[in-house]
Amino acid sequence: MHLLVRWLLAPLARFIYRPVVHGAEFVPREGPVILASNHRAAVDTAVIALTAGRPVSFLGKAEYFVGKGLRGRALASFLSALGYVPVDRANAKAGLAALHAAREVLDAGGAFAIYPEGTRSLDGRLHRGHTGVASLALATGAPVVPVGLIGTERVQPVGKRLPRLHRVVVRFGQPLDFSRYEGLEGSSAIRRAATDEVMDAIARLSHQEYVDTYHERPAA
Incomplete structure (x- = not known):
């Protein structure tokens, strides 16, 4: 399945959608890195995976990986090939489990992608980021x-299950280094400051209006 995604599905998707990518050189080709992105549509994960230039891991609901039968196994294999890491979000300690799973990826020298807003933006604006991205960094x-x-919100508008043809632009920014805060990860003020710096950079790249309030998760 990994070979199918890498050598067939990924090139086919790039050929069809022809994403415009800026700043690809800012993504290090090796070593741990956190990709922090705005979130406009369900296809965002695939777009990042196709344009980052290296394998990227994402968090995925654990229930997607435990389906029975041929269909369930195929879905689990496909998601694993895309870089999803299963996390039980129904657990009371889901936040800690997510951070632990992400840290395992980074400690192994991998790339991990995160949406600091925590959910898709339904109003088109960029909302306040949760501090998990700073905790990891x-x-x-x-x-x-x-x-x-x-443009990903036009590929898959809210409420639409099937993607549409529309040009997507991906902008990678210069890496943000938070080593100046070494040893201060226990400070909520430091985590907030680092997260705000990340969100400011995302806002400049995405050209979205920034709103200093958390975006509520849509009803299940």
């Missing part, structure tokens, strides 16, 4: 590459 020393996605 401060705990691992990994640089944070901000990402601005433009």
